[in-house]
Amino acid sequence: MATIHFTPRTFLRQTSNEILQACFGDLGVLQELPWADLANHDIECVYDGWQNLPESQRLEIERTFEEAEALASEEGVKTLIDEGLFHGLDLATELDALGNFRDKAMHVAITHPRVFQVAGTIHHAHSLSRRYWRHRGNMPLQQPDVSLAALDQFRDAISAYFRQNEGRGHRCTVDTYLRVDRYHYFFAYPDNYADTYLGHDEHGQFVRRPQRPAFEIVFLFDPVDGTLDVFAQGGKVVQESLQTIFCRTLLHQELPPESPLGHPYELNGLKSRDFLQTALDTDPGDGIEEVQVRKLRLSVLGGAKRRITLEADPDGGPSAIYNMLDECLNRHNMPDALFNITLAQFHFRFVHTGQGRQQTLTFEVSHPNTSNLKSCRKEDLRLIGEKYLRRWGIDRA
Known part of the structure; x- marks a missing residue:
């Protein structure tokens, strides 16, 4: 999938003023602008007003715009509609009257923020490099255990694996999502190696700050077809180890061979x-x-x-x-x-x-x-x- 490049002025020009006013209105800002008199694409006063907001508000709006840009496509809108169905919403009808993909994505961000957040996460997973995805069939045809206890075991096993083998992953967070009542997504974020942040703090001072960013692992399990797809950077050993951890902690079974005759002894x-x-x-x-x-x-x-x-x-x-x-x-x-x-x-x-x-x-x-x-x-x-x-x-x- 092509990389989405977010450009603030381009985004503002291609989003209707009505949608922009509603977005800024959610934060109670920029309501003093002459919205009724502004022509679409006349965005300089909107841009200047946005950039002059306090940093926390400016960054919150920037994140929303970036996430909407990522969903502003036919595929992205379909992801929003599918996620809406899971929440009992008919977004296909609701979005039909809106003129372009950015308006559709922003409308959902404003009116259905949970749908927007989940759809953005799922859409992001499908935009990850195909090079690091590994597909496996012959998986058990059963629902995964998504209880807190099982997810804690899953998280701790991933953390222990990377801690033992690569010296990272000392902490890990796992998020889980169910899509269209069938596909189970698990996003794991173990700690990466320590790094130094170079940038400016909230007072505009240049700082060097130690940080420990996370790296991303994605599991997509389909219990109907019995398939597991894993996104993880690393070779075959890493992939099969993560598949094994998934099967043991969330399916409470051993990882079956990809071929049913692959290995007769299970110890x-x-x-x-x-x-x-x-x-x-x-x-x-x-x-x-x-x-x-x-x-x-x-x-x-x-x-x-x-x-x-x-x-x-x-x-x-x-x-x-x-x-x-x-x-x-x-x-x-x-x-x-x-x-x-x-x-x-x-x-x-x-x-x-x-x-x-x-x-x-x-x-x-x-x-x-x-x-x-x-x-x-x-x-x-x-x-x-x-x-x-x-x-x-x-x-x-």
């Missing part, structure tokens, strides 16, 4: 102690006395070589590996959404029949598609291992 269910209860659900006929997870390898999002391997005491019981997780991980710096389980070692101990040594089965499973269970020479034990990998949702092939 992230082992993050939770709830697996201990799941592992107790065995069939008596299989003769299983105990199941342990003895080893876990954690791979940190965004760092292909950043791994943590935990090996529990074999005599520590089924909960030993989870006690290690709790003891070794700082969950503020490393929330669940920020790492994958990429290897697990399972140990099955079978009920002793009284004959010979007590049977055991130990094997490893690695994401995405590797396991040494196939090399087990005792077919009956191998079949039991494969059975429970499927039951526990680890083998998804």
